[in-house]
Amino acid sequence: MTTNTATHHGGDKSLKRILGLPSLVFFGLAYMVPLTVFTTYGVVTQETAGHLPTAYIVTLAAMFFTAYSYGRMVEAFPAAGSAYTYTRRAFGGPAGFMVGWTLLLDYIFLPMINYLVIGIYMKEYFPTVPEAVWIVGAIALVTTLNILGIRLVAKMNFLIIAFQIVFLGVFIAISLSALGSADAPSLLSPFYSEDMALPAILAGAAILCLSFLGFDAVSTLSEETREPTRDIPRAIMLCTLIGGAIYIVTSWAGHIIFPDWQNFGSADSAAVDVMQRAGGIFMVTFFTAAYVAGCVASAMASQASVSRILFAMGRDNVLPRSVFGKISRRYATPIGATLVVGGISLLALVISLSLAATMISFGALVAFSFVNLSVIKHFLIDEHQRGGSDMIRYGLLPGIGFLLTVWLWTSLSTTTFEVGLTWVAVGFAYLLYLTRLFRKAVPDFDLQEA
Secondary structure (H helix, E strand, O other): OOOOOOEOOOHHHOOEOOEOHHHHHHHHHHHHOHHHHHOOHHHHHHHOOOOHHHHHHHHHHHHHHHHHHHHHHHHHOOOOOOHHHHHHHHHOHHHHHHHHHHHHHHHHHHHHHHHHHHHHHHHHHOOOOOHHHHHHHHHHHHHHHHHHOHHHHHHHHHHHHHHHHHHHHHHHHHHHHHOOOOOOOOOOOOOOOOOOOHHHHHHHHHHOHHHHOOOOHHHHHHHHEOOHHHHHHHHHHHHHHHHHHHHHHHHHHHHHHOOOHHHOOOOOOHHHHHHHHHHHHHHHHHHHHHHHHHHHHHHHHHHHHHHHHHHHHHHOOOOOHHHHOOOOOOOOOOHHHHHHHHHHHHHHHOOOHHHHHHHHHHHHHHHHHHHHHHHHHHHHHHOOOOOHHHHHHHHHHHHHHHHHHHHHHOOOOHHHHHHHHHHHHHHHHHHHHHOOOOOOOOOOOOHHHO
8 A cells, every 4th residue: 555645546546645643633633622621511510520520531541542442453454434444354344334334423423513512602692693504504614625625624623723722721721820719629629529429420431432532533534644554543642642631621620610510500501601700701702712613623524534434435335336435536535425424414403412412422432342342353363463562452452442431331321322222223224235134245345445
């Protein structure tokens, strides 16, 4: 497989290798959205009884080992497709399809959450303009930018991430100044208290997997990276650690500013209460501008990722190749898949934020679990790499990642399983149709053409 910066061979099946490590890291952080900590801030704060930072630490631990596994699989298979490709290579076509199908939950519905949030906040500032106008406008803008090319998306991500970092700097500085007040809480109270309950922390940590979606999305850009086997694993780990640190510090700062979490006006809008107490209307306005900009960046990154997942599946003939498996000759982007994702995102007009988040959590944790298992299967079993260090790198570490993700997965709500398993059942029915009840193999493609 060639790694030059030009379009590599394969005609319509190829993408241009133009991205380096900084662009990959900013892509992942834009996907994650540093301010996404406030999307579920009130919900998880109430779930954990005021211990949101602790829940983030638990989630970061699980994501750290999973990020490691993603890095190992990128080295083995530097191609678009993420967990779909890795599971397919390790466990075969049917398993790959089912993981890819489940993975679509978080990739397809994450843009919807961004569009929903954009609509909600812009409606607050411009009450005479219907929320639907903002949602449709954002979808049209993001879809157009993704068709024009990944380089443009990368440049815009840098500016938007910088804006969010400036806001977070101001917010954290205000929280530090609040420590001098008479009613300031203990520095450690957001992390630990005597009445802290482990099941509640785990339930909150499971929801917070939504915040970390982004490190895995970096792997979908393997075919557009100049040195994928070197830079993709580094970018994945950096995104995980940097994003986790931002979430922990920011949630801690919010608890310092607003320790009486029982007094939130609404769990869904708790961030507004925090900002109002931090700096009045100025901070509320500053936050809204930074948050909406971050949602635009996340929508761009998440739509770019899912379009490449669909492109990989279309190239495999798992989905119709004529729609999903083609690259625009003019823009070198998967235009058919991008337009389909834009169309599906219109569901943001009718779907609830809680339902979208539920589907994302289920899909993400299933995909993460199988990536950890794929490392064990590929390196230890298929490649017979079973030396002392290999057992740690390809056995112990991904094994810990698998156990942690399954642990979080079982902490999800009953509603989550009802929705998620329904989606899985639909996918399995389509797989039976595709393979004629497994009498026909799931279509494959030669990685040397990727």
